Amino acid sequence: MENKGRTRRQGEDMERVIEVVHVSAHLVNVVNFSVRYSEEFPSLNVARYRGEDPRLIILTTVPGITGILLVLILFLMFTASSYCIRVSNYEIFWYTHNLFIVFYIILIVHVVGGALKYQTNFEAHPPGCLRANQTNPDKTEEESGQAEGDVWSCREEARFQPNSPETWLWVSGPLCLYCAERLYRYIRSNSPVTIVAVVRHPCDVIELRMLKKDFNAHPGQYIVLNCPSVSSFENHPFTLTACPTEKKETLGIHLRVVGDWTERFTELLLPDPGAESEILPMVQQRRYPKLYVDGPFGSSSQEVFNYEVSLCVAGGIGVTPFACVLHALLDGWRHFRLRRLYFVWVCRELQSFYWFAELLCALHHKLWQENRPDYLNLQLFVSQTDGLQNISEERYRPLSSRLMIGRPRWKLLFEEIGRTNKHKRVGVFCCGPKGISRTLHRLCNSDRYSGTTFEFNKESFS
Structure with missing residues (x-):
């Protein structure tokens, strides 16, 4: 990418x-x-x-x-x-x-x-x-x-x-x-989706769960949303954070409230500013604004499963492409080559990790129960230290030991991955600030990792 x-x-x-x-x-x-x-x-x-x-x-x-x-x-x-x-x-x-x-x-x-x-x-x-x-x-x-x-x-x-x-x-x-x-895309997206859940997360992030008939998607793909109540002509892409499966038919996205469109859209979803979430049974579904979904569309994050070893690096809300990957691992997907996943998530505020804290903890417990604790190498970095004591909650205890202050030392990380996975192709996937992507791209192009090849992939909608 x-x-x-x-x-x-x-x-x-x-x-x-x-x-x-x-x-x-x-x-x-x-x-x-x-x-x-x-x-x-x-x-x-x-x-x-x-x-x-x-x-x-x-x-x-x-x-x-x-x-x-x-x-x-x-x-x-x-x-x-x-x-x-x-x-x-x-x-x-x-x-x-x-x-x-x-x-x-x-x-x-x-x-x-x-x-x-x-x-x-x-x-x-x-x-x-x-x-x-x-x-x-x-x-x-x-x-x-x-x-x-x-x-x-x-x-x-x-x-x-x-x-x-x-x-x-x-x-x-x-x-x-x-x-x-x-015309094909119009026909494919002419039926509005059913909104089944709206959750307000910390740091102005909204989780939206939807239901659409005959919708099939793969981890890493994205969709395009159109809300006529906000704007009839504007379409905005959002990465899927949850794909429909045999057990769960809903699809989900996480969107950060930044800009006029997301602000107006959030006001329609949660009219009460103090409301943290709204999850209603289908029979009691209130009248949400009409929402049309076009897609799914492919992206570089789909290739995570095509490597035996993958390194996923997220910056803030850039974690969304990899959340669906983690959901797939949690749901027990088996039809892929991936044998080890390095996941690095860098945020400015500690509260950002709560967006997917339950998902990370659930995946941690699943891998330990299956005697595969080394399958996922999780590293969390926070640059602001205010309120670090809050992550000591019992249900999020597996994350506290993987939380570090500051920024990752990328060169040392690449050297460690190179020593552990000699003569292998490692897929590097990044969704975040340009500074991180430039550093990762430069390190992938350097040839000093014990014969290990790093292949860089970047996703961005800006």
Whole structure:
């Protein structure tokens, strides 16, 4: 995922450079249209007369007007997709991002103006020939009276015709595929899900349990939520923290209340700010807002089970992709290669660990009962020390011995994993701050771990 993300960013940068060169070349062309107006072939010109103001050419022709609109839309899309705008105001990013539909429509119209032309009568007027009733000044009268097929004689004036627009040939195919995919996704998600449980966790995190008919998902996948009561057009991705199984039909997510959309959504789910949770029987289900689920969609976290040894690193709410992995282990999934899991969770506040404290403790007890205590190597790190005594609760006692203050010493961790798993491929999965992902990526690329190969995978929705 990290390599794919880097490739995508490089591709976007290259697109920006190409677009700048493209627009600059057109501006040079507009100036040439005015300066090099052809008196000999008036129909070939884009300008109406020699010396016409290039700005007037741009503002009074179809290619010029549509070109301005295309550049404006691209500028809005590029600037609104920057990280700072996505984080501070997601709505701006979302609505400008969907301008791509308008962009493609204008792109098809852009070439209709007929700025590019070609000659249609080469046989009657070959390039370089003299026009009708003219002679070559360099030739004698005898030479000028040669046969009609002479290269210097023209039987008629040159005629020009605009090129047939072909942009639609290249755009229509991808647009049809996109529309077909959107239609399929609409049909797949047109039935609202049933919300069966809403739980408020510490640090502004809400757990949502839902029920959807014929919904199948694998650990590590994510879904896209749409709540018309909040916004009819906005769709937000959330990683599944619980997948439906034979024993449990519900699917679950954990979302952090950050931003306008999550705040409004939380107010609809829990109107009472003091309510910690609301779990109602199906017969007493109150009227929650309509919620539509699209998905599931694949992500790099699905590959955790395809390694014999995996290292999962989470930062804060970035634990959600791996919570579903832990649920799968707790539910007794057996159809995977994973033989050992290193799980590192870094949080600023101690209360964040309570999001999945019961899950971690339940998995700990299960592995001890099965005589597999080394299957899961759990390490919890907290950077703020306020209230550390609270984790000494009896039901969370297995976590207290694995809680450390500060930040992980990544190099030592990699060296330990390398010594313990010589000549093996270790999958490294990260969902968290950029600082952690950069460090892990750099360590994975270094070659000093007793022949152990570390393969880096990163998940991010930002």
